[in-house]
Amino acid sequence: MASSFARILSSKRNVGILSLVGAGSLTVGFLLNREQHVSAGAQVRRVYPPSAEYPDLRKHNNCMASHLTPAVYAKLCDKATPNGYTLDQAIQTGVDNPGHPFIKTVGMVAGDEETYEVFADLFDPVIMERHNGYDPRKMKHPTDLDASKIRSGLFDEKYVLSSRVRTGRSIRGLSLPPACTRAERREVERVVINALGGLQGDLAGKYYSLTQMTEEEQQQLIDDHFLFDKPVSPLLTCAGMARDWPDARGIWHNNEKTFLVWVNEEDHTRVISMEKGGNMKRVFERFCRGLQEVERLIQEKGWEFMWNERLGYVLTCPSNLGTGLRAGVHITLPRLSKDPRFPKILDNLRLQKRGTGGVDTAAVGSTFDISNLDRLGQSEVQLVQTVIDGVNYLIECEKRLEKGQDIKIPAAIKHN
Amino acid sequence: MPFGNTHNNFKLNYKNEEEFPDLTKHNNHMAKVLTKEIYAKLRDKQTPTGYTLDDVIQTGVDNPGHPFIMTVGCVAGDEESYEVFKDLFDPVICDRHGGYKATDKHKTDLNFENLKGGDDLDPNYVLSSRVRTGRSIKGYALPPHNSRGERRAVEKLSVEALNSLDGEFKGKYYPLKSMTDAEQEQLIADHFLFDKPVSPLLLAAGMARDWPDARGIWHNENKTFLVWVNEEDHLRVISMQKGGNMKEVFRRFCVGLNRIEEIFKKHNHGFMWNEHLGYVLTCPSNLGTGLRGGVHVKLPKLSEHPKFEEILTRLRLQKRGTGGVDTASVGGVFDISNADRLGSSEVEQVQCVVDGVKLMVEMEKKLEKGEAIDSLIPAQK
Numbered sequence: 001m002a003s004s005f006a007r008i009l010s011s012k013r014n015v016g017i018l019s020l021v022g023a024g025s026l027t028v029g030f031l032l033n034r035e036q037h038v039s040a041g042a043q044v045r046r047v048y049p050p051s052a053e054y055p056d057l058r059k060h061n062n063c064m065a066s067h068l069t070p071a072v073y074a075k076l077c078d079k080a081t082p083n084g085y086t087l088d089q090a091i092q093t094g095v096d097n098p099g100h101p102f103i104k105t106v107g108m109v110a111g112d113e114e115t116y117e118v119f120a121d122l123f124d125p126v127i128m129e130r131h132n133g134y135d136p137r138k139m140k141h142p143t144d145l146d147a148s149k150i151r152s153g154l155f156d157e158k159y160v161l162s163s164r165v166r167t168g169r170s171i172r173g174l175s176l177p178p179a180c181t182r183a184e185r186r187e188v189e190r191v192v193i194n195a196l197g198g199l200q201g202d203l204a205g206k207y208y209s210l211t212q213m214t215e216e217e218q219q220q221l222i223d224d225h226f227l228f229d230k231p232v233s234p235l236l237t238c239a240g241m242a243r244d245w246p247d248a249r250g251i252w253h254n255n256e257k258t259f260l261v262w263v264n265e266e267d268h269t270r271v272i273s274m275e276k277g278g279n280m281k282r283v284f285e286r287f288c289r290g291l292q293e294v295e296r297l298i299q300e301k302g303w304e305f306m307w308n309e310r311l312g313y314v315l316t317c318p319s320n321l322g323t324g325l326r327a328g329v330h331i332t333l334p335r336l337s338k339d340p341r342f343p344k345i346l347d348n349l350r351l352q353k354r355g356t357g358g359v360d361t362a363a364v365g366s367t368f369d370i371s372n373l374d375r376l377g378q379s380e381v382q383l384v385q386t387v388i389d390g391v392n393y394l395i396e397c398e399k400r401l402e403k404g405q406d407i408k409i410p411a412a413i414k415h416n
Numbered sequence: 417m418p419f420g421n422t423h424n425n426f427k428l429n430y431k432n433e434e435e436f437p438d439l440t441k442h443n444n445h446m447a448k449v450l451t452k453e454i455y456a457k458l459r460d461k462q463t464p465t466g467y468t469l470d471d472v473i474q475t476g477v478d479n480p481g482h483p484f485i486m487t488v489g490c491v492a493g494d495e496e497s498y499e500v501f502k503d504l505f506d507p508v509i510c511d512r513h514g515g516y517k518a519t520d521k522h523k524t525d526l527n528f529e530n531l532k533g534g535d536d537l538d539p540n541y542v543l544s545s546r547v548r549t550g551r552s553i554k555g556y557a558l559p560p561h562n563s564r565g566e567r568r569a570v571e572k573l574s575v576e577a578l579n580s581l582d583g584e585f586k587g588k589y590y591p592l593k594s595m596t597d598a599e600q601e602q603l604i605a606d607h608f609l610f611d612k613p614v615s616p617l618l619l620a621a622g623m624a625r626d627w628p629d630a631r632g633i634w635h636n637e638n639k640t641f642l643v644w645v646n647e648e649d650h651l652r653v654i655s656m657q658k659g660g661n662m663k664e665v666f667r668r669f670c671v672g673l674n675r676i677e678e679i680f681k682k683h684n685h686g687f688m689w690n691e692h693l694g695y696v697l698t699c700p701s702n703l704g705t706g707l708r709g710g711v712h713v714k715l716p717k718l719s720e721h722p723k724f725e726e727i728l729t730r731l732r733l734q735k736r737g738t739g740g741v742d743t744a745s746v747g748g749v750f751d752i753s754n755a756d757r758l759g760s761s762e763v764e765q766v767q768c769v770v771d772g773v774k775l776m777v778e779m780e781k782k783l784e785k786g787e788a789i790d791s792l793i794p795a796q797k
Contacts, residue, residue, distance in 0.1 A: 048565030055564060056593065056629050084423030088563070095626050181427045181470075183434035211438065237619065244477050247438050 050074035055095045062107030063126045064094035081118050085111030085179045093239040106319050109239045111179030113306045131376040141312035141322050144379035147285040153388045155278025159395050160329045164274035165287045167324040168267035168315045170306040176316045177241040185248040188268045195297035196252045205254035210246035259290050267315050284384050322376025327387045334366040335401035348412040349390035424468040432456040437477045444489030446476035449507045463500050465557045467493030478620035488701050491621045493561030495688045513758040522694035525761035528670040534770040537660025541777045542711045546656035547669045549706040550649035550697045552688040558698045559623045571630040574645050577679040578634045587636035592628035641672050649697050704758030709766040716748025717783035730796045731772035
């Protein structure tokens, strides 16, 4: 009993719990229960052999289906993370959503930080496929949030309408959205809004809980395009991320509406820095400053972000590992977008285009959302620089086409 | 999502109040019944297959309900759920099934000969007749909780049983994941094909996992006896035909069910049943007989009458649109069926439908002639 009690006190997560619950929690009853429920080497209920449980993936086209062989399934199916998250849960979303013949979805999620370790035999090859050959077993991911290193980054506003950088952060010690309990999710909310409450100056702001916002607040958030709604995508709902909606979900933003945090949507937090116009340098500077300030504030209370040098920042979806960063602009490129070389140019610049409604939307007119393709294996500074250099190149192309001059496909940027 | 016992044990590290769901905006049977005390008492329990309280209530937490329609808000993951979580299920069952007490016994009567009449409903008004129920195979977890292996085993057992039927019940199984385009077209044209559930009530309970693995449709050659495998329940059994001969529909229903049950028993996997809850199904609303016997009937005038709802209530009937639950009526045609499931037998419930529909058609005819129907309005059954 003494050793498990010592483990409780030394773990940062439980410092948080005890501070919330108060001295009265240290009752004998609580300690006795704790002893019974320390779970390690969790047993998974298995009535049938792996071959009877192996999913039918013949019509599937996602990263999970590409790598989950019967052998891998048999090896991992009776394992669980310390909190009890299992392989079947991790892959459920990929089993339920066979995918699209043209878009390859990831098809699996993490329920907690340990998922990436316990099920590494499946996650590592998926990560490698999704992140262009990044090998988590051999490589290290660089993290760099020093915005002063950015060169240039002020775009011509004749073309660039707005600039935005987003990422996600997970609170270490608490399960992720597919698996978190109501208490854990509420704790994420408490930890995060406590930290955000400490932000000052241009970052000072306010939290709007989804369960308690007024009609006016809701309308304002909709008008600002800040409000997020219960997920409808079956990719997310099949992974259990919409459970207990809207309990412990909310939106925080600064008074200037240039720094925004989503709480308990697809990740513990999604952090967004944005503004109209082309000052990507300032957007990224505020992004880094805000993130680092929030990190300092949670550390004061004994918490930290999930991060390791193999995978960088740990998030729910393997596609968001590393930096979890998507830096992009809304840009009009009426001539370039009609040029048949446009896709190849984007590809070589390691950029992707989306419609201005976000992922899976079509472009309106000739205005596009252009952002970085990569997430893992390069740092935040590197990725944002890539976007800046790439967008400048696109603007140059557009200007040349305006003058009737020819354009060149740039050399492919080496990645990983 | 079936998280199972290990995850549940981890949850117990948090206090009751921290885990208790916010039900302040909820209006379903589960939310009305679930107090912090009940939650505290049941949260560390699990059934032998590892189903927990949070699993039971997830659908009710995720679907606050409708101000006018009272949904159940909880499901069973296996037969033992109703026992292990009695402190929640008993009051929910009582509310949903008209005061049915924890000590009450349910009567099962699948002897079609006990039905009086039912062969003379006017086909000018009664367009079609149908009786459906569900059955669960003992020893297997239910759709919210079963693993792929279990679901496949239910399919295998069911298909073996159904394929051994003969005579009027001789038929064929169409697995959802391997039916041909032509077969699919035909099943759609026959209105037999069921699709992946879209209702959030079902999705939140985990019933659509692994779709369409181990799901399928079996029907006899005459297309009058149909079985759905692994949709909302292990089996949904449907007997139907055009016209108003409910007696014949019910006969075929009873005979078919009894034949199927015999075969399952021979394999040592009878149906889940007990004398308190009758046939055990996934949703508490379907306990007892799990039976919905009904007709599609033309009642354009009666349905406009101010006492229509009252009449239905007194006859222990309910109305739906012809698209099924939660649809509106089209052209004055309604789906009229029994409201009760638990506390009365199959014969009694179908008798209500037969007697009630016969009366309502009489009322419709009177209204057509411009006559009043007040003398026909019955007392509460």
